[in-house]
Amino acid sequence: MEYTLRRKGLPAIRPPLMKRIADASAPYLYTAPALILIVTVMLVPLVLGVSYAFRDVQLLNPFSGAFIGLGHFRALAEDEAFFRSLRNTLWWTGASVLLQFTFGLILALLLDKPFRGRALAQALVFLPWAVPSFLAGLNWAWLFNPVVGPVPHWLYAIGIMSQPANILSDPQLAMWGPIVANIWWGIPFFAITLLAALQAIPRDLYEAASIDGAGPVQRFLSITLPFLAPTIAITILLRTVWISNFADLIVVMTGGGPADRTQIVASYIFTQAFKRLDFGYASAVALVLLALLLAYSLLIVILRQWLISKD
Amino acid sequence: MASIDIANIQKSYGSHPVLHDVDLAIRDGEFVVLVGPSGCGKSTLLRMIAGLESVTAGEIRIAGKRVNELAPKDRDIAMVFQSYALYPHMSVARNMSYSLRLRKTPKGKILQVVAGAAAKLGLEPLLERRPRALSGGQRQRVAMGRAIVRQPKAFLFDEPLSNLDARLREQMRAEIKKLHKDLGATSIYVTHDQIEAMTLADRIVAMNAGVVQQVGSPLDLYDRPANLFVAGFIGSPGMNFFEGRYHAGERPRLEIAGGVGIPLETPAPIAEGDFTTLGIRPEHVVLAGHGPETLLANVDLVEPTGFGIILHLSLGGSSFKAFTHERSFLTASGTVPVRFPDHSLHFFGQDGKRI
Numbered sequence: 001m002e003y004t005l006r007r008k009g010l011p012a013i014r015p016p017l018m019k020r021i022a023d024a025s026a027p028y029l030y031t032a033p034a035l036i037l038i039v040t041v042m043l044v045p046l047v048l049g050v051s052y053a054f055r056d057v058q059l060l061n062p063f064s065g066a067f068i069g070l071g072h073f074r075a076l077a078e079d080e081a082f083f084r085s086l087r088n089t090l091w092w093t094g095a096s097v098l099l100q101f102t103f104g105l106i107l108a109l110l111l112d113k114p115f116r117g118r119a120l121a122q123a124l125v126f127l128p129w130a131v132p133s134f135l136a137g138l139n140w141a142w143l144f145n146p147v148v149g150p151v152p153h154w155l156y157a158i159g160i161m162s163q164p165a166n167i168l169s170d171p172q173l174a175m176w177g178p179i180v181a182n183i184w185w186g187i188p189f190f191a192i193t194l195l196a197a198l199q200a201i202p203r204d205l206y207e208a209a210s211i212d213g214a215g216p217v218q219r220f221l222s223i224t225l226p227f228l229a230p231t232i233a234i235t236i237l238l239r240t241v242w243i244s245n246f247a248d249l250i251v252v253m254t255g256g257g258p259a260d261r262t263q264i265v266a267s268y269i270f271t272q273a274f275k276r277l278d279f280g281y282a283s284a285v286a287l288v289l290l291a292l293l294l295a296y297s298l299l300i301v302i303l304r305q306w307l308i309s310k311d
Numbered sequence: 312m313a314s315i316d317i318a319n320i321q322k323s324y325g326s327h328p329v330l331h332d333v334d335l336a337i338r339d340g341e342f343v344v345l346v347g348p349s350g351c352g353k354s355t356l357l358r359m360i361a362g363l364e365s366v367t368a369g370e371i372r373i374a375g376k377r378v379n380e381l382a383p384k385d386r387d388i389a390m391v392f393q394s395y396a397l398y399p400h401m402s403v404a405r406n407m408s409y410s411l412r413l414r415k416t417p418k419g420k421i422l423q424v425v426a427g428a429a430a431k432l433g434l435e436p437l438l439e440r441r442p443r444a445l446s447g448g449q450r451q452r453v454a455m456g457r458a459i460v461r462q463p464k465a466f467l468f469d470e471p472l473s474n475l476d477a478r479l480r481e482q483m484r485a486e487i488k489k490l491h492k493d494l495g496a497t498s499i500y501v502t503h504d505q506i507e508a509m510t511l512a513d514r515i516v517a518m519n520a521g522v523v524q525q526v527g528s529p530l531d532l533y534d535r536p537a538n539l540f541v542a543g544f545i546g547s548p549g550m551n552f553f554e555g556r557y558h559a560g561e562r563p564r565l566e567i568a569g570g571v572g573i574p575l576e577t578p579a580p581i582a583e584g585d586f587t588t589l590g591i592r593p594e595h596v597v598l599a600g601h602g603p604e605t606l607l608a609n610v611d612l613v614e615p616t617g618f619g620i621i622l623h624l625s626l627g628g629s630s631f632k633a634f635t636h637e638r639s640f641l642t643a644s645g646t647v648p649v650r651f652p653d654h655s656l657h658f659f660g661q662d663g664k665r666i
């Protein structure tokens with residue numbers, strides 16, 4: 001800031017030094033409380049966690065903690081279990097997001113049409129989202145359990161299964177257990193956000209289109225879909241990141257088993273950190289996952305910018 | 312192009328009726344304006360013709376064919392919405408050609424028709440723009456372009472100028488009139504603005520509370536309003552009304568509140584002692600008097616409009632307005648002499664109907 005006053009015929013007046021320092025530092029002092037808070041609660045743990053990745057931190061070994069450089073990453077490059085969990089993550093995330101979105105969209109389209117008791121239906125649809133994920137996981141694990149749950153018997157009855165077995169213990173099918181639970185749990189998110197976007201579409205656009213000669217399918221393709229596109233893009237991006245990080249259901253329902261068939265990267269980190277108590281290795285895996293998700297998000301952001309600029 | 316026949320149309324939402332027995336025959340190429348205050352059912356009637364609202368009872372025929380059960384797209388009509396309802400993610404050209412593309416019209420033909428409509432409406436430099444990059448008036452033009460490319464049997468306008476400012480409204484009004492002259496297409500136009508109704512219409516349908524009040528040419532409605540509602544709705548400033556008791560005899564007069572007697576030059580077709588409402592338009596009030604029976608009105612307010620002067624006057628507590636071009640009244644105060652010439656008086660019975 002320039003406080004020098006220029007007057008005709010008078011020498012320039014400079015305010016005293018202390019005042020100038022106070023003026024210059026004022027904006028930093030105003031932002032300091034927020035900055036300090038952010039640094040202590042976000043940056044410090046982040047840096048600490050990242051530093052673990054380069055150190056040998058094992059909870060049960062009091063002599064660990066030494067700096068080992070890229071040792072964890074070298075081990076990771078040869079870790080078959082890690083690569084399997086990476087493939088499982090793709091499978092888990094892809095199937096969950098796609099099916100959550102599909103059913104969420106169908107539900108939103110149904111709830112968009114007025115009918116008796118719609119308000120109640122909208123409230124009920126939101127319910128699974130409010131169920132704690134651990135409770136949802138336990139519930140579904142029981143539903144899939146042939147001793148206490150009905151699902152295997154139903155599948156047997158309609159001829160899909162040759163005997164009422166627990167799919168969670170079948171290496172070929174186990175992943176479908178948490179995926180089904182995840183779909184049930186995540187549909188409300190898509191249904192509610194897409195419903196909000198649907199209801200923001202001006203009704204007279206549909207009327208204009210129907211007069212122009214568009215049938216229901218053409219109206220959906222030329223009005224509904226273009227209007228929903230930004231919401232669809234942002235919700236799918238968000239859910240992809242969340243779900244690939246979301247280990248709760250897997251930890252509760254299968255614990256990554258049988259034989260690591262349902263182990264995703266996030267649950268692998270959990271297993272490494274809290275079952276093997278190898279915090280250093282877990283941090284290294286987490287760092288790789290972070291890098292992958294950052295790259296994915298960046299890709300989407302670039303894609304979005306490109307789509308907007310093309311507009 | 313086609314005629315549109317509306318026979319005994321009724322509309323109710325649940326048990327709440329909004330249109331009562333509307334009958335209307337619109338000739339081929341006619342420009343009909345539905346006018347009335349908001350909530351009178353004029354938009355509902357238009358939307359029923361478009362197929363956007365179901366018909367509770369009665370029949371709508373377009374070109375002689377019953378359309379009650381037809382979907383909007385099968386009625387071969389085009390509609391211009393108050394909000395324009397342009398597709399925001401399509402360019403102007405694609406907005407205009409949407410209906411043609413849906414009907415699988417050949418590309419060459421689409422280009423030709425869109426170019427023709429764009430030339431007619433002055434939209435050529437804007438064809439590649441999105442609606443959000445257009446001004447209100449330009450959007451309005453695109454909405455009209457979208458309607459004319461298809462050459463439908465009829466055009467329906469739902470308060471198309473309400474979202475424009477006064478100057479632009481005037482300009483678009485003239486353009487719509489010119490367009491109708493060029494195309495000669497049957498048009499139904501909904502508005503609450505009586506000036507739009509007067510200037511555009513071949514025939515005006517005045518509606519109130521779901522009932523058609525009067526159908527006729529603009530001057531019919533202005534000169535011979537069928538009832539109090541039409542008399543008050545058409546014209547600006549609105550018609551003055553005096554309620555009073557009629558006294559026939561040697562010097563017929565209307566006794567109004569405050570013991571004032573309005574002298575009538577010739578006897579009115581009203582029985583002695585009957586209550587009646589006398590109406591006179593502000594522009595027909597004569598601000599001069601002669602003879603001993605001259606009425607003196609108090610001047611309450613003077614409103615200059617540039618074009619003329621609106622005087623707010625009162626006679627024995629009943630206030631009324633007079634419109635004059637005489638600039639000397641700009642400084643009027645106290646009282647002015649007024650006269651109500653016989654040939655511009657309207658009488659309405661106690662049921663509100665014209666006598």
